[in-house]
Amino acid sequence: MTALQKKEHNPVAHLTRDDIEALGKELDAVRADVLEARGASDAAYIRKVIKTQRGLEMGSRALLLGSRWKSAFVIGTIGLTVSKVLENMEIGHNVMHGQWDWMRDSKIHSTTWEWDNASPADLWKHSHNELHHTYTNVLGRDNDLGYGIMRVDEDQPWTPFYLGQPVWNFVNACFFEYGIAAYDLELGKYFIGRKDKAVFKRDAKKVVNKIRAQVTKDYVVHPALALLTGSARRTLIANYTANLGRNLWTHSVIMCGHFPEGVETFTKTSIKGETRGDWYLRQMIGSANIHGSKAMHIATGNLSFQIEHHLFPDLPSNRYSEIAPKVRDICERYGLQYTSGSLPRQVGSAWMKVIRLSLPNHLAARLKRQKRRTPVVPTALPSQQPASATPTAA
Amino acid sequence: MTASAHTRTPSREAPSGRGTWRTHAFRLVKAATTPLLPEDYVDLFDPLRTTSQLRGRVVSISHETADAVTVTIRPGRSWRGHRPGQYTRIGVDVDGVRLWRAYSITSGPTSGHDTDGCIAITVKAISGGAVSTHLVESLRTGQVVQLEQADGEFVLPEALPSKMLLLTGGSGITPVMGILRHTINRLDDVVLLHSAPRPEDVIFAAELRTLAANGRISLQERHTDVHGMLDTAELDELVPDWRERETFACGPAGMLEALETHWETADLADLLHTERFRPALAEPGNGGTVHFTGLDRDVECDGAQPILDAGEEAGVLMPSGCRMGICFGCVLPLREGSVRDLRTGETTTASPGDGVLVQTCISAAAGRCDIDL
Ligand SMILES: Cc1cc2nc3c(=O)[nH]c(=O)nc-3n(C[C@H](O)[C@H](O)[C@H](O)COP(=O)(O)OP(=O)(O)OC[C@H]3O[C@@H](n4cnc5c(N)ncnc54)[C@H](O)[C@@H]3O)c2cc1C
Ligand code: FES
Numbered sequence: 002m003t004a005l006q007k008k009e010h011n012p013v014a015h016l017t018r019d020d021i022e023a024l025g026k027e028l029d030a031v032r033a034d035v036l037e038a039r040g041a042s043d044a045a046y047i048r049k050v051i052k053t054q055r056g057l058e059m060g061s062r063a064l065l066l067g068s069r070w071k072s073a074f075v076i077g078t079i080g081l082t083v084s085k086v087l088e089n090m091e092i093g094h095n096v097m098h099g100q101w102d103w104m105r106d107s108k109i110h111s112t113t114w115e116w117d118n119a120s121p122a123d124l125w126k127h128s129h130n131e132l133h134h135t136y137t138n139v140l141g142r143d144n145d146l147g148y149g150i151m152r153v154d155e156d157q158p159w160t161p162f163y164l165g166q167p168v169w170n171f172v173n174a175c176f177f178e179y180g181i182a183a184y185d186l187e188l189g190k191y192f193i194g195r196k197d198k199a200v201f202k203r204d205a206k207k208v209v210n211k212i213r214a215q216v217t218k219d220y221v222v223h224p225a226l227a228l229l230t231g232s233a234r235r236t237l238i239a240n241y242t243a244n245l246g247r248n249l250w251t252h253s254v255i256m257c258g259h260f261p262e263g264v265e266t267f268t269k270t271s272i273k274g275e276t277r278g279d280w281y282l283r284q285m286i287g288s289a290n291i292h293g294s295k296a297m298h299i300a301t302g303n304l305s306f307q308i309e310h311h312l313f314p315d316l317p318s319n320r321y322s323e324i325a326p327k328v329r330d331i332c333e334r335y336g337l338q339y340t341s342g343s344l345p346r347q348v349g350s351a352w353m354k355v356i357r358l359s360l361p362n363h364l365a366a367r368l369k370r371q372k373r374r375t376p377v378v379p380t381a382l383p384s385q386q387p388a389s390a391t392p393t394a395a
Numbered sequence: 396m397t398a399s400a401h402t403r404t405p406s407r408e409a410p411s412g413r414g415t416w417r418t419h420a421f422r423l424v425k426a427a428t429t430p431l432l433p434e435d436y437v438d439l440f441d442p443l444r445t446t447s448q449l450r451g452r453v454v455s456i457s458h459e460t461a462d463a464v465t466v467t468i469r470p471g472r473s474w475r476g477h478r479p480g481q482y483t484r485i486g487v488d489v490d491g492v493r494l495w496r497a498y499s500i501t502s503g504p505t506s507g508h509d510t511d512g513c514i515a516i517t518v519k520a521i522s523g524g525a526v527s528t529h530l531v532e533s534l535r536t537g538q539v540v541q542l543e544q545a546d547g548e549f550v551l552p553e554a555l556p557s558k559m560l561l562l563t564g565g566s567g568i569t570p571v572m573g574i575l576r577h578t579i580n581r582l583d584d585v586v587l588l589h590s591a592p593r594p595e596d597v598i599f600a601a602e603l604r605t606l607a608a609n610g611r612i613s614l615q616e617r618h619t620d621v622h623g624m625l626d627t628a629e630l631d632e633l634v635p636d637w638r639e640r641e642t643f644a645c646g647p648a649g650m651l652e653a654l655e656t657h658w659e660t661a662d663l664a665d666l667l668h669t670e671r672f673r674p675a676l677a678e679p680g681n682g683g684t685v686h687f688t689g690l691d692r693d694v695e696c697d698g699a700q701p702i703l704d705a706g707e708e709a710g711v712l713m714p715s716g717c718r719m720g721i722c723f724g725c726v727l728p729l730r731e732g733s734v735r736d737l738r739t740g741e742t743t744t745a746s747p748g749d750g751v752l753v754q755t756c757i758s759a760a761a762g763r764c765d766i767d768l
């Protein structure tokens with residue numbers, strides 16, 4: 002991918018200003034429909050997920066207290082891993098997005114939630130909600146594009162440092178929660194002297210306290226409790242494994258959101274004076290979905306509906322699957338790429354890009370499979386319709 | 396009506412145990428459950444046990460009239476009891492959204508029943524009313540509701556008055572019923588003047604009529620569909636010695652206002668105690684944008700809408716209480732800009748940097764204003 006504006010074949014060149022505004026209205030209508038329907042069943046859904054996750058966590062940790070017995074060890078480890086995945090993705094990420102704030106339940110609210118992760122909620126909310134979701138895929142503004150340690154776009158200048166990025170990426174995947182914490186703390190920005198010292202000190206303290214509490218829980222308190230049955234070592238291993246499993250999983254899911262081939266990036270200047278329609282457009286073609294089973298969707302926190310999530314980050318996650326066909330239909334009508342692939346395919350594609358772009362562009366180009374993407378043909382563009390047939394939002 | 400300030404922040408600290416071992420044990424459990432609290436897991440089994448969020452379970456629901464029910468609730472362990480006449484706040488999820496309203500406690504002392512330790516509220520459905528219709532039509536036995544500790548100053552004084560007048564209208568009978576059920580054996584001379592549209596609309600009718608038949612109270616039922624609204628001029632005739640009676644009144648805003656004027660004119664204002672269910676409102680002004688400084692969020696607020704409601708509708712977690720300007724459970728500092736008191740129409744303005752405490756439940760924005768939250 003290259004920044005959209007520099008492309009030979011700009012995938013949005015066929016849209017007139019009016020088309021883009023019509024697109025905005027249609028998406029606004031999709032959003033309004035969900036707001037209208039949102040209610041008791043949604044509230045019941047998130048409460049059920051939270052209850053299930055907490056029950057699973059308690060059960061798994063209880064089993065691990067007896068993990069000297071192998072079956073308890075195996076089942077407990079799997080259970081805890083699944084619980085941690087659920088907690089971070091379908092619950093934590095989405096609650097902190099404010100997807101459930103409308104319930105006015107102080108226990109399930111973006112301003113009160115804290116998650117089972119090294120990064121403190123408020124720092125994460127700032128770098129994720131305010132920066133990444135606002136500047137999605139804008140080169141130089143959205144640090145999620147390679148997290149500042151990788152080159153994931155031809156338009157990010159190459160330096161020899163990037164030769165090692167497949168390794169960085171793997172290390173980052175294994176320690177992903179700490180990677181996120183360092184990233185949310187803007188450690189990189191601090192080292193090059195672009196972050197206020199006092200703010201950094203305050204934030205660093207929060208991160209250290211959070212990490213201390215997390216490490217104490219998983220690697221001291223629970224193993225110590227398991228001493229009673231002689232299961233301390235196994236509990237320690239299980240907790241580490243669960244954290245590792247969760248790290249690898251979340252890292253993969255998040256890579257799939259914006260790194261696979263087919264996703265567009267944008268230049269800083271291109272977002273000046275962006276209208277609602279422009280913004281939607283950028284979110285749509287700057288994200289990629291994963292298709293698969295319902296269990297997979299829940300395990301990704303419905304970030305498998307990355308396109309829908311980026312369009313409507315504050316709509317309840319259980320509604321994304323329902324609006325996906327509508328969004329897809331809009332993409333088809335307006336001739337826009339709706340990027341989606343299976344999990345292995347998208348993970349592979351993202352990794353391939355990380356490996357390819359570790360090389361300078363001229364070498365990277367040789368690795369690129371020259372599979373020309375068939376241009377998407379708009380099936381019903383408002384500007385090409387007789388005025389009366391324009392599909393307008395109700 | 397008396398205002399009392401409260402801090403409603405639930406305590407998140409360890410229960411103050413006698414020995415330090417308990418504190419240590421609690422700390423250990425907390426270290427094992429972080430970032431959640433131990434009670435978040437206990438909630439899975441027993442939602443009434445937690446100490447930081449008071450809850451209750453609906454034990455029974457019984458119909459009083461066509462549109463009023465009495466809901467009996469077993470409060471959670473941290474319930475501190477109530478004084479007759481006080482209200483509790485109850486939070487229920489209506490279409491998935493948690494809404495809070497105040498309801499007077501109507502139950503009397505119970506003994507030897509399985510409802511011992513329970514409290515009851517009596518709710519009259521208001522057409523279009525979100526919470527009251529939900530409670531009357533959709534609430535089911537066994538459901539868990541959110542509760543808050545009892546509050547309110549509509550209670551009898553320590554030294555019981557020898558002569559009392561109770562003036563009630565419609566659902567305004569509720570706090571008075573709570574008082575009667577607890578105290579009737581210790582009261583000598585009670586006149587109850589109750590107004591309701593028709594005989595069948597009188598809540599607690601049978602119980603009140605029995606009390607009257609037994610000579611415990613002197614009951615005057617007024618059916619306003621036939622006799623019209625109570626006019627204060629009639630009082631001399633209906634209760635000739637009203638001037639000598641300690642009076643407790645609860646009912647529609649118009650009725651309470653008329654009574655207050657009447658007692659003031661008679662120079663007897665301190666003999667009158669009133670309980671309001673809703674504030675009397677002045678003409679609304681223009682609204683504005685409320686900026687919540689801590690959240691860095693702007694919320695549009697029209698001139699007739701309390702900032703509390705506007706914030707909640709926008710998904711902001713607002714502190715709240717009675718929602719009608721008496722408990723101060725909703726106060727937040729106004730840093731800059733103006734708000735208008737919806738009851739009086741008066742505006743309060745803060746110069747930049749000030750922190751004037753304003754009640755968000757009866758204040759609307761008057762232009763742009765900064766509120767700390
Ligand atoms: C201290 C206190 C004690 C209370 N005790 C009781 C009680 O014991 N029993 C009881 O039934 N209620 C009681 N209330 C009133 C109760 O808290 C609610 O205000 C009432 O049930 C209406 O809530 P709602 O959500 O159904 O209506 P909302 O959805 O809040 O209001 C819907 C519409 O009805 C109007 N409205 C609101 N209240 C009334 C009213 N009382 N009469 C006419 N119109 C109204 C509103 O202006 C609005 O237009 C008490 C209120 C307070 C402050
Ligand atoms: S004064 Fe009670 S909520 Fe505002």
